[in-house]
Amino acid sequence: MADYEGIKFRYADMQRELERMQTLTQEFISEDSRWVFGRCLENLENIRCAKQNRVHQFEINKECPLKTISSEGEYRASQKERGISVFGTLSFRMGLENPHRGKNRQSDFHLVGEATTSIQIFNSETDKLVARWQIEAGDATSPGCHFHSAANQYSEDGIFPEWLKVPRLPSVLLTPMDGLEFLLGELFQTRWREHVSVESEVRNSWAKLQGDRIKRILTWSLSQVSDPETTAWMDLKRAKPPLGLLTE
Amino acid sequence: MPVQKPCVVFVDDEIETLKPLADCVRDAGIAGCTVESPADIDTEMLVAADLVVVDYTLEKWPSMVDEDEISRKPLNGIALSAVLREHSRANGTEAPTAFALITGKPNSVSSIPGERRPHVVARLSNLEWFFEKQASTEDNVRRIASLASAVHNLPRNLNEGPIDVGELLEILGAGAADLSDRYREAIERCRPPIHHLSEHSGGLAVIRWLLHRIIPHTCFLVDSLNLAARLRVTSESLLAQLQAETEFSKQLSVYRYGGPLNDFGGDRWWRGGIEQWIWELTEGNSANAEAVLAELRKLGADLLEPVGIVRPVLTLGENLEVEATFSARDDVEPVQLDDWPSYAEPAYMRKLLLSEHEELGIFKSDQTG
Numbered sequence: 001m002a003d004y005e006g007i008k009f010r011y012a013d014m015q016r017e018l019e020r021m022q023t024l025t026q027e028f029i030s031e032d033s034r035w036v037f038g039r040c041l042e043n044l045e046n047i048r049c050a051k052q053n054r055v056h057q058f059e060i061n062k063e064c065p066l067k068t069i070s071s072e073g074e075y076r077a078s079q080k081e082r083g084i085s086v087f088g089t090l091s092f093r094m095g096l097e098n099p100h101r102g103k104n105r106q107s108d109f110h111l112v113g114e115a116t117t118s119i120q121i122f123n124s125e126t127d128k129l130v131a132r133w134q135i136e137a138g139d140a141t142s143p144g145c146h147f148h149s150a151a152n153q154y155s156e157d158g159i160f161p162e163w164l165k166v167p168r169l170p171s172v173l174l175t176p177m178d179g180l181e182f183l184l185g186e187l188f189q190t191r192w193r194e195h196v197s198v199e200s201e202v203r204n205s206w207a208k209l210q211g212d213r214i215k216r217i218l219t220w221s222l223s224q225v226s227d228p229e230t231t232a233w234m235d236l237k238r239a240k241p242p243l244g245l246l247t248e
Numbered sequence: 249m250p251v252q253k254p255c256v257v258f259v260d261d262e263i264e265t266l267k268p269l270a271d272c273v274r275d276a277g278i279a280g281c282t283v284e285s286p287a288d289i290d291t292e293m294l295v296a297a298d299l300v301v302v303d304y305t306l307e308k309w310p311s312m313v314d315e316d317e318i319s320r321k322p323l324n325g326i327a328l329s330a331v332l333r334e335h336s337r338a339n340g341t342e343a344p345t346a347f348a349l350i351t352g353k354p355n356s357v358s359s360i361p362g363e364r365r366p367h368v369v370a371r372l373s374n375l376e377w378f379f380e381k382q383a384s385t386e387d388n389v390r391r392i393a394s395l396a397s398a399v400h401n402l403p404r405n406l407n408e409g410p411i412d413v414g415e416l417l418e419i420l421g422a423g424a425a426d427l428s429d430r431y432r433e434a435i436e437r438c439r440p441p442i443h444h445l446s447e448h449s450g451g452l453a454v455i456r457w458l459l460h461r462i463i464p465h466t467c468f469l470v471d472s473l474n475l476a477a478r479l480r481v482t483s484e485s486l487l488a489q490l491q492a493e494t495e496f497s498k499q500l501s502v503y504r505y506g507g508p509l510n511d512f513g514g515d516r517w518w519r520g521g522i523e524q525w526i527w528e529l530t531e532g533n534s535a536n537a538e539a540v541l542a543e544l545r546k547l548g549a550d551l552l553e554p555v556g557i558v559r560p561v562l563t564l565g566e567n568l569e570v571e572a573t574f575s576a577r578d579d580v581e582p583v584q585l586d587d588w589p590s591y592a593e594p595a596y597m598r599k600l601l602l603s604e605h606e607e608l609g610i611f612k613s614d615q616t617g
Contacts, residue, residue: 032577035559039535045520046527046534049430057532064535105429 004140005243006112011048020206021177033067049105052098065089070124071187085124088183092117092176114139117179135179144237145170172214254400255280257297261309276393294336299396302329304351325349326373342407344450346399352381367460398508402451410443420507430520434468438591465592469516477560480537485553494548563596584613
């Protein structure tokens with residue numbers, strides 16, 4: 001779709017989101033990867049003060065991902081028996097563009113490239129990869145659905161190979177921190193819910209950021225299916241969100 | 249009438265002891281520099297002084313010997329400093345006076361056995377700084393001159409009301425920097441005393457914040473050791489490289505901290521500036537040590553040597569001093585020290601050191617570990 005301009009984010013929101021989740025997830029993130037948050041925040045600030053006329057890659061790269069502590073079977077709703085110990089990793093990559101010419105430090109960025117948050121789960125004892133999925137937002141040329149998740153791409157076992165690209169399952173999650181909360185909610189079914197049930201400023205702040213975003217995505221999705229030109233699903237699949245989806 | 253040059257008053261019961269140091273400070277450009285006996289100090293001297301350096305031991309001061317009423321008997325230099333500070337405050341102008349202690353017996357000063365980090369001892373003793381006579385004269389002279397100049401050069405309107413971060417940025421010498429907005433936010437995270445705390449201190453609260461809470465830690469400024477760690481090069485090779493005139497040193501100098509106390513403990517740089525610089529140099533690949541070094545070498549930094557550790561960190565030693573060599577992240581443990589600012593980079597100790605010194609185990613924390 002030629003007129004797709006990306007999605008406008010406020011730098012301050014993305015920064016706050018990372019800072020809140022850095023604090024909120026501290027006891028669930030392996031000690032040797034906590035520094036990754038700091039590096040990520042530094043890179044966001046670098047991009048914020050960087051040149052206007054290019055796409056910057058904002059990322060936690062897959063060589064140095066965020067890594068969770070091990071889940072000893074807490075990924076099952078029933079914990080009667082101790083399950084196989086696993087841990088998760090999260091990396092991401094987003095293509096950002098600074099919209100304002102001549103400004104030293106930008107207030108907003110446009111998410112113009114693909115946004116991919118990659119999540120992997122490993123057996124803690126063998127370090128063998130046991131699950132992998134992505135949370136993604138498309139770009140101007142992607143076929144939709146714009147906000148989607150995909151399973152196990154880049155696999156070498158013949159199932160869900162990278163060239164196939166489908167299925168793109170509809171999703172309401174967008175940012176890397178959405179992905180992190182999703183991962184923790186899966187690996188620690190009870191413990192994470194209990195953790196975010198504790199009243200705190202950091203929880204409330206994160207909940208508001210995430211809640212506002214999901215509400216806007218759902219409202220926009222609803223508007224796409226309310227009066228479809230074709231079928232509700234095909235209209236939603238083809239739809240590209242407006243630039244001001246999250247800010248106006 | 250404020251004096252035009254920085255002024256330091258040394259106070260000692262044995263005047264001759266501190267005279268050589270005072271001479272060196274005078275030679276370093278602090279023209280108004282005198283050594284006085286506690287009995288000779290008057291309010292005029294205090295008001296004129298930018299810095300008063302009091303000797304800890306005052307046993308030969310006759311008043312100490314002859315006086316029976318303990319309330320009239322400052323037991324040592326810390327107590328005398330407190331008395332003099334109040335006199336200074338009561339009689340002072342808008343120009344503040346800083347107080348520091350000097351001693352040849354550092355272990356007897358600290359109320360905590362083994363704790364000799366000067367910013368901690370000073371903070372606990374309501375002083376701006378704490379000097380050890382055992383330190384090199386050159387270091388002491390540089391720091392005394394730096395502190396006196398910093399106090400002397402504070403803007404004179406700081407008693408008029410709260411200041412904002414923009415004014416603080418001006419004081420710190422970065423108001424006009426291209427990255428001033430970035431620096432401003434980094435400073436705000438470090439809880440500067442810009443509201444009610446600064447209002448009646450004439451700016452001394454800002455000096456204390458720099459001395460006690462910023463310079464000793466890694467916050468919005470980095471020293472040469474931290475800079476070397478960030479660039480993933482040895483500190484020796486960085487120091488050697490800094491001596492050479494190259495495009496590297498020219499570009500790096502843009503980010504050098506030039507505000508108050510910039511010569512107090514070696515050069516420092518704006519951390520956000522360094523990050524932005526290497527980000528731009530590497531076109532967004534600043535996490536890659538090889539890419540960073542390759543770009544720096546293109547700027548003529550041929551002396552830089554890679555450190556050979558994937559993610560080098562600085563550690564604290566047995567006496568909580570910063571160790572000169574880097575460690576690998578896998579070989580260290582985060583430690584939780586009392587009063588360590590939450591906005592500063594965490595402190596680490598080598599696992600080996602912790603295993604060799606059981607008493608250091610009190611600093612281990614599950615929260616940070």
